[in-house]
Amino acid sequence: MNKYISLITFTVFWALFAIIGCIIAICFKERSIIRCCVLLTAACCWIVWLVTFVMQMNPLVGPRMHRPILMAMMSYWKRSYIHDMPDP
Template sequence: MEKFAITLIIFTVFWGLIGIVLPFLIPKGQNKRLIQVMLTLTSACCWLFWLCFYLHQWKPLFGPQLKRDNARIIRSLWGSEF
């Protein structure tokens, strides 16, 4: 498996445990249902935020864009080594 798949599986299992398993472990009380809903929604939103952030880092839509003049200036200042 590649690094992308392993990371995706680990974080999905982590947020899945928080959103699916943890709500069943909440002790009985007046606000049990509210806490269960909060845990489920929080885990779903955090997983979705992480997924969007990770996919954006993995395959960006566009890279840095330099104008031709700026690229020439940088090349002359930094030298041809970079």
């Protein structure tokens, strides 16, 4: 799935959650507290999802390995940077 489609989808989902929650809150006696809880829930859940989504797009820390293992992987895997010929 494209990153923009997933971003828009989840943003619309949490926006609809907040709007529908505010509409449902009108039916209750303590509508201001319920509305506040629904809006805070929607905002916090969206922010948590957004932070997780952005961190997966461009991770700050990648896998770390020792130099001999890295050289072995580059020499034995197909389409490595060292050579294009298959190993004997």
